[in-house]
Amino acid sequence: MRSFCLLRTRYLLHQVFPGQSITTMQRKYSLNVCAQLLRTQGYIDGHWISAASTFPVVDPATGEEIAKVADCGPAEAKQAVDSAHKAFYTWKQYTAKERSVLLRKWFDLLTLHKEDLAKLITFECGKTMKESLAEIAYSSSFLEWFSEQARRVYGDIVQPNTRDRRILLLKQPVGVASVITPWNFPSAMITRKVGAALAAGCTVVVKPAEDTPLSALALAELAGQAGIPAGVFNVVPCSREKTPSVGEVLCTDPLVAMVSFTGSTATGKILLKQAADTVKKTSMELGGHAPFIVFDSADVDKAVAGAMASKFRNSGQTCVCSNRFLVQNGIHDHFVKKLGQAMDTELRLGHGSDPNTTQGPLINVRAAQKVENQITDAVSRGATVLRGGKRLDGSFVQPTLLVDVTTDMLCTQQETFGPLLPVIRFNTEEEALAIANASQMGLAGYFYSQDISQIWRVTEALEVGMVGVNEGIISTSEASFGGVKQSGLGREGSKYGIDEYLDVKYMCFGGLTH
Ligand code: NAP
Numbered sequence: 001m002r003s004f005c006l007l008r009t010r011y012l013l014h015q016v017f018p019g020q021s022i023t024t025m026q027r028k029y030s031l032n033v034c035a036q037l038l039r040t041q042g043y044i045d046g047h048w049i050s051a052a053s054t055f056p057v058v059d060p061a062t063g064e065e066i067a068k069v070a071d072c073g074p075a076e077a078k079q080a081v082d083s084a085h086k087a088f089y090t091w092k093q094y095t096a097k098e099r100s101v102l103l104r105k106w107f108d109l110l111t112l113h114k115e116d117l118a119k120l121i122t123f124e125c126g127k128t129m130k131e132s133l134a135e136i137a138y139s140s141s142f143l144e145w146f147s148e149q150a151r152r153v154y155g156d157i158v159q160p161n162t163r164d165r166r167i168l169l170l171k172q173p174v175g176v177a178s179v180i181t182p183w184n185f186p187s188a189m190i191t192r193k194v195g196a197a198l199a200a201g202c203t204v205v206v207k208p209a210e211d212t213p214l215s216a217l218a219l220a221e222l223a224g225q226a227g228i229p230a231g232v233f234n235v236v237p238c239s240r241e242k243t244p245s246v247g248e249v250l251c252t253d254p255l256v257a258m259v260s261f262t263g264s265t266a267t268g269k270i271l272l273k274q275a276a277d278t279v280k281k282t283s284m285e286l287g288g289h290a291p292f293i294v295f296d297s298a299d300v301d302k303a304v305a306g307a308m309a310s311k312f313r314n315s316g317q318t319c320v321c322s323n324r325f326l327v328q329n330g331i332h333d334h335f336v337k338k339l340g341q342a343m344d345t346e347l348r349l350g351h352g353s354d355p356n357t358t359q360g361p362l363i364n365v366r367a368a369q370k371v372e373n374q375i376t377d378a379v380s381r382g383a384t385v386l387r388g389g390k391r392l393d394g395s396f397v398q399p400t401l402l403v404d405v406t407t408d409m410l411c412t413q414q415e416t417f418g419p420l421l422p423v424i425r426f427n428t429e430e431e432a433l434a435i436a437n438a439s440q441m442g443l444a445g446y447f448y449s450q451d452i453s454q455i456w457r458v459t460e461a462l463e464v465g466m467v468g469v470n471e472g473i474i475s476t477s478e479a480s481f482g483g484v485k486q487s488g489l490g491r492e493g494s495k496y497g498i499d500e501y502l503d504v505k506y507m508c509f510g511g512l513t514h
Pocket of ligand 1: 180181182183184185189207208209210211238239240241243244246247248262263264265266267268270271284285286287288318319320415417443487488
């Protein structure tokens with residue numbers, strides 16, 4: 001029988017529901033999920049473990065505490081690394097098919113529990129239930145994809161340089177992988193790495209973000225239920241205070257072979273430096289600053305739909321979110337008018353579990369202040385606010401449309417990570433490409449055009465790892481995810497994702513006689 005844990009949260013946000021009385025604005029939202037999935041301890045060597053203290057997990061929409069989670073420190077991190085190292089020697093001996101079957105069972109369990117897993121995301125990260133369900137579908141797709149890819153790891157037999165030799169190139173798992181992930185996709189950023197790692201025969205220690213440990217711990221519960229052996233998948237949740245010391249263990253311990261990180265470029269650089277001393281393999285999925293270019297030949301309705309999806313998904317908090325909108329002179333006013341109308345009709349702020357909501361809060365007040373600061377800076381330098389423009393109570397920010405934006409403004413120089421849509425007007429393709437490429441980041445880029453030659457020219461010229469042509473949402477487990485420049489190293493998903501967790505060993509089989 002399912003037992004339930006009921007955690008009450010209250011919701012009172014004056015400015016999010018303007019014009020309503022206090023009584024009607026008071027809404028109650030409950031995180032009501034299967035108790036087995038609401039785990040609050042660390043998961044090491046197949047056991048749930050406590051720590052000396054706990055840290056709170058809060059609902060970003062209300063600021064109310066929804067759980068207290070074990071605050072693991074360096075000692076627990078070391079214990080997890082040792083456990084993963086021990087488990088590696090048996091896990092790598094499993095046949096690819098055996099690993100594949102277990103990953104598939106894990107996928108099936110995520111699918112079975114998708115509603116509860118989605119609620120956890122909504123309550124700890126703030127996104128709408130529709131988006132949380134989409135994240136679980138995306139997250140589980142990596143377990144499915146890599147359960148299939150596990151059986152397709154091939155080595156090579158190559159032409160020998162002498163007659164008495166045969167040359168083989170073997171693929172072997174690298175060993176223990178430390179996996180450090182952000183809060184904006186608290187489930188998918190884990191499975192995108194761990195699916196590949198486990199398929200390859202590696203074991204992992206996961207450190208989720210302080211804001212969103214519950215999704216990671218629910219994944220651990222389901223990994224256990226799926227029969228993933230003890231020590232193969234470990235989770236050490238910790239507070240932001242403990243993060244540097246836990247991170248140091250995960251990036252420097254000699255038993256760790258690889259560090260796989262998703263998060264900001266600033267943190268990625270710290271981890272790269274830490275991993276350098278013991279020459280670990282690294283995979284880095286870092287920040288973005290995506291351009292979204294609308295050329296005169298674009299289908300305006302499609303471009304508006306793409307802009308809405310790309311900018312406002314997860315309230316603008318995705319690494320592949322469009323951050324700089326470049327719109328050609330001839331189409332600029334028409335595009336901006338239609339975009340404003342779409343924002344008026346499609347965007348509704350509120351708690352993520354309210355079915356009417358399309359825009360949840362930002363993850364915390366700091367994030368909201370960053371967006372507010374970018375808006376203030378842009379306006380002070382001559383930008384015009386066409387929609388929104390204000391930070392509201394807590395961590396809510398009005399979806400904001402700015403025009404007359406120039407390249408010297410903060411919003412065109414920094415990743416925003418919020419619902420701010422700044423539009424820069426341009427005249428020529430060369431000018432748009434120069435602005436788009438004038439960034440140290442190179443994760444995703446988007447453009448709308450119906451000119452075939454221009455589509456090829458611009459795709460090849462954009463300095464990014466992923467291009468959406470007449471598409472605003474492009475992520476899928478079948479395609480490679482990753483960036484160039486300071487947006488990262490390596491690729492996740494696709495047939496390439498598993499390579500990050502494999503070494504190539506050259507076997508020279510000599511002394512053969514004829
Ligand atoms: P972040 O501050 O870099 O945090 C990411 C993770 O790193 C969290 O678990 C964080 O722990 C941890 N961390 C921070 N400092 C650390 C340290 N010294 N040692 C070890 N771990 C440390 O990034 P964020 O603000 O959470 O996430 C947003 C950023 O991630 C954006 O820049 C976004 O573009 C990027 N992102 C990239 C991708 C991609 O695939 N390229 C995907 C999603 C997000 P705490 O939570 O405890 O601080």
